[in-house]
């Protein structure tokens with residue numbers, strides 16, 4: 001190996017070392033940024049004066065069934081542990097709010113047409129959750145009998 005070869009080899013080792021040091025430094029920066037972001041996020045979430053009551057509805061800590069939505073009445077129609085204001089399926093009929101809107105059903109009434117079958121079950125069976133088929137049938141029968 002010539003002197004030039006040895007010098008080149010040493011140069012490569014130094015460059016590799018510098019590169020590794022830079023990579024470690026950058027990784028440290030990314031890590032620090034992530035930690036800073038989550039710190040900012042946490043500060044944001046716990047915006048209320050009392051960390052036990054971030055939504056300032058006077059219901060504290062784990063007792064609040066919607067910790068981030070003010071709901072002092074804690075109303076929970078389907079008794080599933082999630083309050084109505086933060087429960088995507090507040091009436092527990094297997095239809096989430098967007099679906100209730102799509103089918104024209106009442107998001108706070110599990111059986112909108114009152115025929116004894118929950119809205120979600122009617123949709124699953126291909127029936128109309130806003131039409132009480134029994135009542136319609138009776139109306140037709142009565143009309144026929146009246147003739």
Ligand SMILES: [Ca+2]
Pocket residue numbers: 055057059064065066067068069070071072
């Ligand atoms: Ca709440």
Ligand SMILES: [Ca+2]
Pocket residue numbers: 076077078079080081082083084087089090
């Ligand atoms: Ca609920």
Ligand SMILES: [Ca+2]
Pocket residue numbers: 088089090091092093094095096097100107
């Ligand atoms: Ca529902």
Ligand SMILES: [Ca+2]
Pocket residue numbers: 111112113114115116117118119122129
């Ligand atoms: Ca029904």
